[in-house]
Amino acid sequence: MIRSDKNSAAPILELRDVRMNFGGVAALKGILHDVPEGIIQAVIGPNGAGKTTLFHCVSGLLRPTSGSILFQGKEISGFVPHRVAQLGISRTFQHVALFKSMSVLENVMLGRHPRTRSGFWATGFRLPGMRREERRIKESAGSCLDFVGLDDVSHLQAGTLPLGKQKMLEIARALATEPQLLLLDEPAGGLNMRETEVLGELIQRICKDGTTVVLVEHDMNLVMDISDQILVLHYGEYLAAGSPREIKDNPAVIEAYLGES
Amino acid sequence: MKKADRLIFIALICFIAIFPWVVQNISAISHYVELMVFAGIFGLVCLGLSLLMGYAGQISLAQAAFFGIGAYSSGILTAHFGWNPWLAMPVGALLAAAVAWMVGIPALRLKGHYLAMATLGFGVIVHIVFNEEVDWTGGPSGMVDIPGLSIAGWKISSELQWYYLVWGAVLLVLLFSFHILHSRVGRALRAIHEEEVAAEAMGVPTSRYKVQIFIFGAVTAAVAGSFYTHYVTFLSPSSFNLMWSIRFVLMVMVGGMQSLWGALLGAVLLTFVGNEWLQVFADFEVVVYGGILLIVALFLPQGLISLFRREPAAPPNPISHASDEG
């Protein structure tokens, strides 16, 4: 059952036979899946299943070898990452790609980039329009930090934060771009149980706010707890998709994981 | 601007104002004013290079070429065609910008050693052109009789007047650069340096920014070149060779790459070192230069400014992570 009561006829993300080959290695072998709008979609699978590769294809880091990716009905495969971000897709990274020497607030302010406009010359000459925009950037960034609960550390250097807070910061930065679709790459990686709980609660709040969330995750408790739909990949292939309960009892999925742990 | 920077800026204005008066009365160092004119001219080049190298994290070994493009444009337009120097200067800057745009777009797709070599190669090609196009540039024997500058009919003739003119320009460019740094653009540049992939994923058009800042560096270098031309009134290609591009990089490195103050500090220091204090070394000058560069690169890669910093500067450009397989 889809949690959100959006009556979306069109899915927000459509994967049509997406294939990704690296030289001789086929990382993705024809993924076919629709992500309905307004839900929390988990993507799981044993290591090497192609989950992060899929994220790279959607966010524009990789150009799929073949197939298409549709966002809100429009073809985006092969678009450069910054264009994808402008269209409304944002993401976090497995290895927390924060700008460590910048402050917490500055990291999030950077996230406002696609929604702001001041150019090189306007900035250099410090025109009034630019100054107003800079103030608004600071405010929006501040509210993103509030939303994830990091407002008390906004002036610290990002690199000095503990991992749990760094993960939250990365999410805040991604939220600052005002995405309709948020891709989270193993957000619970390295977090303890309490931090994972807080994370799960945050993801649910993000979804309730109207953003569709797709997350790659290994923490099965978190996945089962908050996901509306789960997509299972195995060796780059589609294995199964459905609600958490369906996936939990799916024999093919169980077998794939048994072989793993 | 941050508060500390604002204070230093005011201190710098005071220093610039007072410096000549202090120095001119001591005959042993009265020529320091002239050295400061050169330091200011090189400082303009270094400010642009600092934004490119220190903040955006891209290397350029071609600044001397852009310096030369500005210098020769001004020289040729004024000496051969009788143009007003103040009109020739923007033409030189525009030409440098156009060349930077054409070269920058393909070159800045490269990284690391490839980018360094590309800019190096481009710089040497421009130098060869300066040497070969004798009809325009006078070739290795140089170009003479270049007119000086005047403002509203008032000729800028004395060292002191040049000094104030050049450092006035430096202060303006410095202000402009600070505005860039503490802004959306500056954050984008720093983000590109630290985590280019993440910056791109957050909507920053990284290629476009890299080219833009490359063009900015070329423009400041060209403007500096125009000042140089009218100050020295003589041009020779040997002032725009690879060694000079390396010198500019050295100035920014020694001063401190992640700091506009560092760029100026490096420019001033190395101008004095090169023209004054290394003279003692005579033939050893090149070796000593190489030695300084090596020691700084090995032991003080963040430059002298890092000695004054309280908080650590950004870590050096991390080796990019291998793509994660999910």
Next chain:
Amino acid sequence: MDGTWLGTDLLQYTASGLTVGAIYALVAIGYNIIYNVTEIINFAQGEFVMLGGLFAVFFLETLRFPILAAFFAAIISVGAVGFAMERFVIQRARNASVLSLIIITIAVSILLKGSAMLGWGKDPYSLPAFTSGSPILVGGAAIQLQALWVLAVGAVVVISLSFFFHRSLYGKAMLACADNPSAARMVGIRVRQMVLLSFILSTAIGAAAGVAITPISLMEYDRGALLGLKGFGAAVLGGLGNFYGALAAGLLLGLAESFCAGYLSSGYKDAVALILLLLVLFFKPEGLFGSAEAAKLKRF
């Protein structure tokens, strides 16, 4: 037949092009050796060619060595300089950023150039050809004997290297380091040793090239930069890390430069190699013989 037909010029330019191309190929190979083991580009590569020639002059003129002994003495001396560079500079720069590494090798090149200026002054020096004799006439073109020596040195280097890398344990170990230093370390290969070896080998090869070319085109203290740049052009053109590519690209570059100097303009001949370098970097950075996939996987 007194050889004034158009073909003479062509042959002449081809001969000189192949000769200078062999030098570029050797410099390119030097880059490749260090690059393959360390992924570092040694901007000082050209200086070792210069030092090779000048050291040979020293051994020959000052110490009165016979020419062959001077050749080998020069190579050994320059190899020692390469050793020093690796031990005292590169070792310390293990954790430096890419930018710092670039500056560091540039600094070494400036140091070497400055030292050469101190040791030998600014004048160009010459060496006698390895064997004396008048040039050989081929279809009206005069080919100096030394040019054949240059090609011979090049051939010997290339053949020995391919044996070394593909047949000897040390050579294969060096290639393994390039591929995966941690794995190499785990199977007992001393990576540091391999890095040192790569520097010594690469600088010695550069020196050999320098000694070979000096009888033809003289040698002076500031020749290194341009040689290094053109050699890098050949390395990239042939696909960074690819030995046979370096060989082919070096010869190609030499020919292109020679034809330009002969048929177009001799003043711009240096620009030919550089323009080719830029074109390759801009449009096909993996070079003519490298693979695009491999190029993307490179650290930078």
